[in-house]
Amino acid sequence: xxxxIDAGRLTLGVxxxxxxxxxxxxxxxxxxxxxxxxxxxRNAASVQASLLTIAVVTLxxxxxxxxxxxxxxxxxxxxAMPVGLTIAALWGGQEGSLLFWTWAMxxxxxxxxxxxxxxxNGLAPHGISVLSTFQVFFLGVLVFTSSPFQRLLVAPAEGxxxxxxxxxxxxxxxxxxxxxxxxxxxxxxxxAAALLLAGRITQPWLRExxxxxxxxWAVQSAGLLLGAWWAYRVLGWGGYWxxxxxxxxxxxxxLVATAYLHSALAQERRGQLRAWTxxxxxxxxxxxxxxxFVVRSGVLSSVHSFALSDIGPLxxxxxxxxxxxxxxxFLYRLPQLRSPxxxxxxxxxxxxxxxxxxxxxxIAVTTFWGTIFPMITEIxxxxxxxxxxxFYAQVNVPLLVAVLGLMAIWPLLAWRRTSLRATWRxxxxxxxxxxxxxxxxxxxGMRNGIPILSASLVAAVVAGVSLELGRSLHGGIRRRxxxxxxxxxxxxxxxxxxxxxxVHLGVAIFALGVIGSSGFSQETAATLARGEDVQIGGYxxxxxxxxxxxxxxxxxxxxxxTVTRNDTPIAKLSPARRIHTGxxxxxTSDVAVSTxxxxxxxxxxxxxxxxxxxxxxxxxxxxxxxxILLWIGGLVYFAGILxxxxxxxxxxxxxxxxxxxxxxxx
Amino acid sequence: xxxxxxxxxxxxxxxxxxxxxxxxxxASDLAIEKRMWVIAEDLDCPVCxxxxxxxxxxxxxxxMRNTIVAKLQAxxxxxxxxxxxxxxxxxxxxxxxxxxxxxLAVWIGPLIAMxxxxxxxxxxFARSKQAAQAQKGADLSSYEQVVxxxxxxxxxxxxxx
Numbered sequence: 001x002x003x004x005i006d007a008g009r010l011t012l013g014v015x016x017x018x019x020x021x022x023x024x025x026x027x028x029x030x031x032x033x034x035x036x037x038x039x040x041x042r043n044a045a046s047v048q049a050s051l052l053t054i055a056v057v058t059l060x061x062x063x064x065x066x067x068x069x070x071x072x073x074x075x076x077x078x079x080a081m082p083v084g085l086t087i088a089a090l091w092g093g094q095e096g097s098l099l100f101w102t103w104a105m106x107x108x109x110x111x112x113x114x115x116x117x118x119x120x121n122g123l124a125p126h127g128i129s130v131l132s133t134f135q136v137f138f139l140g141v142l143v144f145t146s147s148p149f150q151r152l153l154v155a156p157a158e159g160x161x162x163x164x165x166x167x168x169x170x171x172x173x174x175x176x177x178x179x180x181x182x183x184x185x186x187x188x189x190x191x192a193a194a195l196l197l198a199g200r201i202t203q204p205w206l207r208e209x210x211x212x213x214x215x216x217w218a219v220q221s222a223g224l225l226l227g228a229w230w231a232y233r234v235l236g237w238g239g240y241w242x243x244x245x246x247x248x249x250x251x252x253x254x255l256v257a258t259a260y261l262h263s264a265l266a267q268e269r270r271g272q273l274r275a276w277t278x279x280x281x282x283x284x285x286x287x288x289x290x291x292x293f294v295v296r297s298g299v300l301s302s303v304h305s306f307a308l309s310d311i312g313p314l315x316x317x318x319x320x321x322x323x324x325x326x327x328x329x330f331l332y333r334l335p336q337l338r339s340p341x342x343x344x345x346x347x348x349x350x351x352x353x354x355x356x357x358x359x360x361x362x363i364a365v366t367t368f369w370g371t372i373f374p375m376i377t378e379i380x381x382x383x384x385x386x387x388x389x390x391f392y393a394q395v396n397v398p399l400l401v402a403v404l405g406l407m408a409i410w411p412l413l414a415w416r417r418t419s420l421r422a423t424w425r426x427x428x429x430x431x432x433x434x435x436x437x438x439x440x441x442x443x444x445g446m447r448n449g450i451p452i453l454s455a456s457l458v459a460a461v462v463a464g465v466s467l468e469l470g471r472s473l474h475g476g477i478r479r480r481x482x483x484x485x486x487x488x489x490x491x492x493x494x495x496x497x498x499x500x501x502x503v504h505l506g507v508a509i510f511a512l513g514v515i516g517s518s519g520f521s522q523e524t525a526a527t528l529a530r531g532e533d534v535q536i537g538g539y540x541x542x543x544x545x546x547x548x549x550x551x552x553x554x555x556x557x558x559x560x561x562t563v564t565r566n567d568t569p570i571a572k573l574s575p576a577r578r579i580h581t582g583x584x585x586x587x588t589s590d591v592a593v594s595t596x597x598x599x600x601x602x603x604x605x606x607x608x609x610x611x612x613x614x615x616x617x618x619x620x621x622x623x624x625x626x627x628i629l630l631w632i633g634g635l636v637y638f639a640g641i642l643x644x645x646x647x648x649x650x651x652x653x654x655x656x657x658x659x660x661x662x663x664x665x666x
Numbered sequence: 667x668x669x670x671x672x673x674x675x676x677x678x679x680x681x682x683x684x685x686x687x688x689x690x691x692x693a694s695d696l697a698i699e700k701r702m703w704v705i706a707e708d709l710d711c712p713v714c715x716x717x718x719x720x721x722x723x724x725x726x727x728x729x730m731r732n733t734i735v736a737k738l739q740a741x742x743x744x745x746x747x748x749x750x751x752x753x754x755x756x757x758x759x760x761x762x763x764x765x766x767x768x769x770l771a772v773w774i775g776p777l778i779a780m781x782x783x784x785x786x787x788x789x790x791f792a793r794s795k796q797a798a799q800a801q802k803g804a805d806l807s808s809y810e811q812v813v814x815x816x817x818x819x820x821x822x823x824x825x826x827x
Contacts, residue, residue, distance in 0.1 A: 376771075386763065
């Protein structure tokens with residue numbers, strides 16, 4: 001067998017060399033204004049992507065061949081692991097995830113450099129320089145301090161295996177999704193930095209930057225949602241979001257990117273907020289790298305501490321340099337960036353974008369502050385103060401409710417300025433829906449303020465979105481029927497707007513899930529003998545029997561339970577505990593969840609412990625209403641993203657030409 | 667036979683980590699249990715990174731939950747119980763940062779940031795009002811802009827996406 005370690009090292013070394021070459025080419029092209037050199041730099045980017053692909057494949061072969069002379073393979077896999085999981089072990093540790101990041105970035109860079117050159121010859125060399133600087137840094141770290149191809153002098157007969165918390169199908173997609181998300185904010189950053197370096201702004205460049213930002217935001221959304229799903233199904237505490245530092249830092253770039261996507265609309269349509277949007281792009285990447293720094297350095301205590309490592313200082317320097325350089329560039333160019341068009345009135349769409357940005361950034365600032373605060377107290381007074389979920393519940397939840405309110409009203413307003421009457425006309429339906437729902441809820445005896453308010457706002461958002469969707473569909477159908485032709489596709493008219501309404505709808509459904517599960521959960525712990533049951537929230541969970549199965553490397557104990565409601569059995573649940581060889585001190589839970597219909601309660605059971613004879617078990621039972629709406633809302637959200645992103649033909653003939661070419665087509 | 671041995675081994679491993687016999691002897695009283703979970707939610711489990719006493723299955727967390735139940739049954743208030751744990755395990759055990767001393771800064775920080783944001787925003791609106799008043803003569807051009815906006819075929823805006 002060829003030596004994988006040598007092959008991997010060589011590939012990474014050459015890739016590093018090429019990234020340096022690429023930087024030199026692109027920088028020379030930028031400074032000397034020789035666009036031909038930028039073309040060479042573009043080719044270097046493609047070569048680099050190929051080399052990194054080879055490096056990733058090499059490491060995968062190492063995993064599949066169980067080559068435990070590679071330290072990373074020995075540390076993160078074992079022969080007992082199934083193939084899918086073995087590949088996923090690639091991002092189960094720091095070196096591997098760094099390799100994954102750099103590989104994904106190289107592919108994104110290769111595509112982005114091509115796009116840059118087709119769009120603007122003059123700006124492209126600057127953008128490519130920035131992209132290659134990132135690659136030089138990450139490849140440098142990979143080659144010199146944190147190589148996944150370290151040789152073990154004595155290869156162990158068996159690998160250590162993967163952290164059992166990560167033995168889950170979520171493990172196969174959540175981490176690479178988040179890594180890709182974090183990484184992909186680098187591309188719009190390069191676009192923005194190119195504008196600043198060159199001191200010139202062009203609309204096509206801004207549009208391309210927005211598309212990359214949209215992509216990064218979509219990937220980050222997927223990463224966050226999968227993370228929530230993973231936490232809910234695997235961590236076994238019945239939550240999907242705990243304001244844990246590692247979760248917080250993943251949320252930060254998402255918040256800023258969401259703010260950006262809204263103000264970018266005002267930038268495109270009305271030329272407003274130009275400097276501001278560019279600032280947001282820069283900030284989002286700085287936060288993304290800060291996020292990886294936090295995950296990788298272990299500076300903040302968190303449940304994700306299995307990712308501790310020694311490359312923290314390097315990342316710290318990288319974040320600091322990124323922040324200092326981009327901030328000073330930004331301030332230096334600020335006079336040229338300012339947009340000439342002022343915001344006109346508060347009752348206008350663009351003012352809504354400003355308010356949206358104010359709220360989202362306030363949430364981001366609060367989250368950032370709360371995340372780093374324990375570190376500050378440790379430095380200042382030597383002991384750590386914990387900033388936990390109660391803090392975020394008190395500060396962020398009101399802000400999130402305000403975001404819902406904004407979502408309900410402002411999308412319905414017109415651009416520029418609206419009269420009071422027109423405002424009332426366009427917003428009365430959602431307002432009436434909100435008032436009707438809050439009245440109903442209070443009549444039903446609900447008295448908790450925040451849930452009532454936010455549920456009513458959700459109703460308003462849904463009403464407003466449906467109204468708009470209906471209107472657009474109606475218009476689309478009318479256009480289709482029109483003898484003059486028009487698009488056959490009823491959605492083609494204003495796909496971006498429609499798609500974003502669908503995304504809003506997804507967020508509203510998601511919010512309803514959050515309201516239900518955070519405000520109305522019930523929890524109990526019980527020790528049950530065979531045949532006994534525990535009552536909670538109208539359900540009875542009865543213990544039937546205990547089973548155990550053993551395969552090499554893994555022992556599983558499963559409790560079989562029956563859930564009944566009003567004496568009718570509605571589900572069988574089988575929570576389990578797994579003990580992996582080599583990780584005996586870390587047994588993991590297989591949570592059992594069942595959603596009842598039509599109440600939409602999740603019955604969530606964790607097996608805590610059991611009697612050796614199998615005659616009794618201790619369980620934690622939670623009833624979590626509406627959690628299913630989180631995942632449904634997530635799906636709707638991504639459906640909306642697809643509607644926005646669905647490729648449209650680049651050039652579109654005027655409708656009269658189309659109908660002339662295809663006579664008789666409606 | 668091997669099965670029983672395995673169950674035994676696994677159980678032994680778990681006994682070290684887990685000893686949730688909480689409800690068997692402890693809170694028969696549902697109201698007290700409910701209050702216990704609320705309090706446990708606000709306490710950080712000192713031995714498990716980033717989990718609350720409510721969420722954690724660690725032995726210490728289970729013990730702390732039992733302590734809460736005992737103290738509730740003895741008539742202690744939530745504040746007293748929180749204070750008890752803060753004295754015993756340090757202020758880091760409180761998930762809700764106190765509103766005094768250095769920790770006050772964590773509460774004030776966001777308020778200051780939001781205040782700055784609001785001031786900035788009001789500034790933007792004020793400036794735009796001035797600008798609008800300054801160029802009253804430009805009314806016509808903005809009217810034309812409106813007409814242009816209206817006449818724009820809607821499908822043009824998705825060209826770039």
